[in-house]
Amino acid sequence: NAGVTQTPKFQVLKTGQSMTLQCAQDMNHNSMYWYRQDPGMGLRLIYYSASEGTTDKGEVPNGYNVSRLNKREFSLRLESAAPSQTSVYFCASSGRYKNTGELFFGEGSRLTVL
Amino acid sequence: KNEVEQSPQNLTAQEGEFITINCSYSVGISALHWLQQHPGGGIVSLFMLSSGKKKHGRLIATINIQEKHSSLHITASHPRDSAVYICAVDFGNEKLTFGTGTRLTIIP
Numbered sequence: 098n099a100g101v102t103q104t105p106k107f108q109v110l111k112t113g114q115s116m117t118l119q120c121a122q123d124m125n126h127n128s129m130y131w132y133r134q135d136p137g138m139g140l141r142l143i144y145y146s147a148s149e150g151t152t153d154k155g156e157v158p159n160g161y162n163v164s165r166l167n168k169r170e171f172s173l174r175l176e177s178a179a180p181s182q183t184s185v186y187f188c189a190s191s192g193r194y195k196n197t198g199e200l201f202f203g204e205g206s207r208l209t210v211l
Numbered sequence: 212k213n214e215v216e217q218s219p220q221n222l223t224a225q226e227g228e229f230i231t232i233n234c235s236y237s238v239g240i241s242a243l244h245w246l247q248q249h250p251g252g253g254i255v256s257l258f259m260l261s262s263g264k265k266k267h268g269r270l271i272a273t274i275n276i277q278e279k280h281s282s283l284h285i286t287a288s289h290p291r292d293s294a295v296y297i298c299a300v301d302f303g304n305e306k307l308t309f310g311t312g313t314r315l316t317i318i319p
Contacts, residue, residue, distance in 0.1 A: 130307075139215070139297070139309030155306060187254060200244060200299075200307075202254040 100124065103188045103203035110178045110210045118173040118206050120188030126201070128191045129171035130155075131163060133184040134205075140187065146171055178210045213237055213302045217310035225318055230285040232313045234298030237279070244307065245272050245283050246297040254297070257283070290317045 103120045110116055122129065127148045132140040132155075142155030144163040152163050160182060162174045171190075175182055188203040214237040224230055234243070245257040258265050258272040260281075265272050269288075274281040285292055298310040 132309075137311065139311045140299070140307075141309070142306050145306060185252065189254075199259050200246070200256045202246075202256075205252045205254075 101188055101190055101201050101203040103186075103206055105206060106204065107207050108209070110175075110208065112179060112210060114178050115174065115176050116178065116208075117175075118186055118188070118208075119170070120172065120203060121170045122188075122190040122201065123169065124190060124192065124201065125168065126190040126192045127168070129165065130189045130191075130200075131161075131171070131173045132187045132189065133157065134187060135184050143173065143186075175208075178208075180210045182208065183210045184208060213300070213308050215298055215300050215308050215310040217296075217298050217313050219313060220311070221314045221316075223316045223318065224288055226289060228288050228317075230288050230292070230315065230317075232283045232296050232298075232315070234281045234283070234300075234310055235279060236281075236300045236302075236308075238302060239276075239279075240300050241303040242301040243274055243281050244299040244301075245281075246299060248295040248297060248312070250294070257296075285315075288317045290319050293317050 101122045130145040131143040141157050146152045146165040149168045164172050186206045189200050216235045218233045242261045244259050248254045269286045271284040293316050295312040297312045299307040
């Protein structure tokens with residue numbers, strides 16, 4: 098049982114480059130989330146998707162776009178990376194629609210923007 | 212503003228000690244989560260609760276809705292409990308607000 102799988106685990110980008118972080122869950126969860134984790138700060142929500150076909154902005158959405166391709170997959174795209182986007186990114190999913198159930202996290206993706 | 216505060220920020224204890232980590236929040240909530248993040252970085256959900264108390268092995272989580280406060284207790288602590296413990300709160304808006312975490316180190 099894979100749970101939540103996110104790729105890549107590590108990525109180095111130059112300022113202005115683009116990339117997509119991929120996330121997939123095999124638990125038939127409705128809700129999926131993208132967070133970023135920075136030193137000294139709590140996890141912050143970038144975007145979330147309450148169900149297939151819907152997405153909504155979180156606390157720090159600027160510079161990111163998302164796509165809920167189907168129930169399993171939720172991708173995060175950086176169109177023009179900036180050094181301020183250097184962070185560890187976590188994808189998560191939960192099973193309760195309209196309310197957060199137990200959370201399952203991916204292993205994280207460490208992104209460095211030079 | 213919806214806020215979550217954890218204390219202490221860092222905690223070092225001897226193996227076997229009883230550990231308490233605290234989480235306070237600013238307004239009414241629909242649920243509170245306790246998460247564990249190991250040095251490797253992975254995050255695991257420990258508890259989700261909206262009232263009362265839950266227990267899993269040596270871990271106990273309690274919540275007092277009136278006082279807007281939750282505690283995570285670890286009995287008979289062990290070096291493998293060393294991790295960052297994170298409190299996250301659902302203020303009813305389908306999104307979570309996270310505390311900054313408590314770094315726990317258990318010395319053998």
